[in-house]
Amino acid sequence: MAYRETPMVTQRKLAQKSGLLHAAESLVREGGFAALTIQAVASAAGVGVGTVYRYFSNKDELSTEVFRRATIREVEAVKAALSLDDSVAARLAAAAETFAQRAFAAPKLAWALIAEPVDPAVDVARLQYRRTYSALFEALIVEGVESGVLQEQIPSLSAAALVGAMAESLLGPLDHLGCNEITTAALRDFCLRAIGVTVKP
Amino acid sequence: MAYRETPMVTQRKLAQKSGLLHAAESLVREGGFAALTIQAVASAAGVGVGTVYRYFSNKDELSTEVFRRATIREVEAVKAALSLDDSVAARLAAAAETFAQRAFAAPKLAWALIAEPVDPAVDVARLQYRRTYSALFEALIVEGVESGVLQEQIPSLSAAALVGAMAESLLGPLDHLGCNEITTAALRDFCLRAIGVTVKP
DNA sequence: CAAACAAGTGAATCATGATTCACTTGTTTG
DNA sequence: CAAACAAGTGAATCATGATTCACTTGTTTG
Incomplete structure (x- = not known):
């Protein structure tokens, strides 16, 4: 039987993406786009750098x-x-x-x-x-x-x-x-x- | 006896620097600052990349x-x-x-x-x-x-x-x-x- | 519970040009 | 001419972050 994303997972993913965007905007608010690195976003959001790439295909997109x-x-x-x-x-x-x-x-x-x-x-x-x-x-x-x-x-x-x-x-x-x-x-x-x-x- | 730069050498150096600046400006005229690489300047001016660094201490200066x-x-x-x-x-x-x-x-x-x-x-x-x-x-x-x-x-x-x-x-x-x-x-x-x-x- | 799948991880790798440096070539002086 | 010095060279190295990927952890289904 196929794996099927439950509403809970969907919501968690939405929250994760939104959390990453918030972390990213905070970095820009504090230090401009110069402060926006994948490393910084990942650690500000409390995740690994690889996770950022699950939500944005590359840095330009973020x-x-x-x-x-x-x-x-x-x-x-x-x-x-x-x-x-x-x-x-x-x-x-x-x-x-x-x-x-x-x-x-x-x-x-x-x-x-x-x-x-x-x-x-x-x-x-x-x-x-x-x-x-x-x-x-x-x-x-x-x-x-x-x-x-x-x-x-x-x-x-x-x-x-x-x-x-x-x-x-x-x-x-x-x-x-x-x-x-x-x-x-x-x-x-x-x-x-x-x-x-x-x-x- | 100390080596002393003759007027001929001084003039050649001035011409060289000016040639590099002209080559660089031409590149910018054609392709903007994106086209301004040390490699491109060197080859447009007909010199080696190392030579560029004899006239400009780094790329930002150029x-x-x-x-x-x-x-x-x-x-x-x-x-x-x-x-x-x-x-x-x-x-x-x-x-x-x-x-x-x-x-x-x-x-x-x-x-x-x-x-x-x-x-x-x-x-x-x-x-x-x-x-x-x-x-x-x-x-x-x-x-x-x-x-x-x-x-x-x-x-x-x-x-x-x-x-x-x-x-x-x-x-x-x-x-x-x-x-x-x-x-x-x-x-x-x-x-x-x-x-x-x-x-x- | 176990199989099937997706999310999460971060050390290792890659990509892009700038920069270096050991060496070659040219210039000056006596 | 030969010693002393500076200019010229470009392959090799470096620097900076982005990006990957083999692996771990968590979730879903029957």
Whole structure:
């Protein structure tokens, strides 16, 4: 009679995989992706290195999974801000503030997701998610230009520029850690000016 | 009697080092920093790998030297645009156009300097030069805010945001390679709006 | 319980380039 | 020319983690 995985085993495996991902993210939170080694994940999760390979076929798969999970949370938060029932300007303002505030809440993680030198595989994922952010902003800009509350512009270019501006401008503040509220407000205002808000809300 | 390096030997050594740097930059122009291996540099320059180590104490030194030389040319071009005898807005416009045009003239190199995943040592240099760019823009913004032609803002944050916007917005166009003039103009306008030009030139 | 199977293990191995070093070749000086 | 020295060489070695695999431990089924 064939061996058949019982619900208990299935659940244990799910818990194991989730435990490995949590251990991995903790390492990234503390020391960036540089701290993410299979050895470190295994010992943080209390298993042998071979076990890690039962759940992830190689390191790139683990790294990108950690990157994706963390980044999706950020994207969703920004998306929620952009989905508010409010003016184009107010939604962009909320998105910029959300992005900055969340970055200040977990500076090392933010740095790892935004700018840390990483494996090419993770960098591919990073570029993908930059396009994801960009697409969100692009839709907003298209809406604004069509309804006349924003100046004429190339939405795809402006959107990418916003993503770059938001990421790069936080790099300094993220490790000096000055007054976050003032930085957040300044970034928000930069973004609003950049897309040419013609009507004040 | 002591051996003493003759002018001929000194010159040959300078030429050799310069030849190695040229070979190295060519490799980066063609395949980014990923293509920069000691083996490749040695064979492109027609010497043995050991010879490379007579001129550079290790790979990081060679990589960062290549990065620095290429980046300094870009920084100087932007600096020249910012030093024009013209209004704050016109100088920023010239700087943004210069940056974009030069990037389109050597897309692979631009990508390698701006965004390619690289050795941490090169990334340290990259962050340094991002601050160099940022300082140039910051001085311009300070001047503009003080003279009242720009809106109130935090110059250091706006400057970093401009650097991020310029870099990120070109990433897409750099590999799709559409109409460069339109992209360049759109980036320029984005930058001008972003720093809040209050007086049209 | 025993057979059949899967999960867990970690020392040993592998992969990729950088780096070294014993040796060869070229240059300088008297 | 020969001694003294530096440049040039590339096969061999090293360094760093990822990856494997023969083996052990735990689970399922009849």
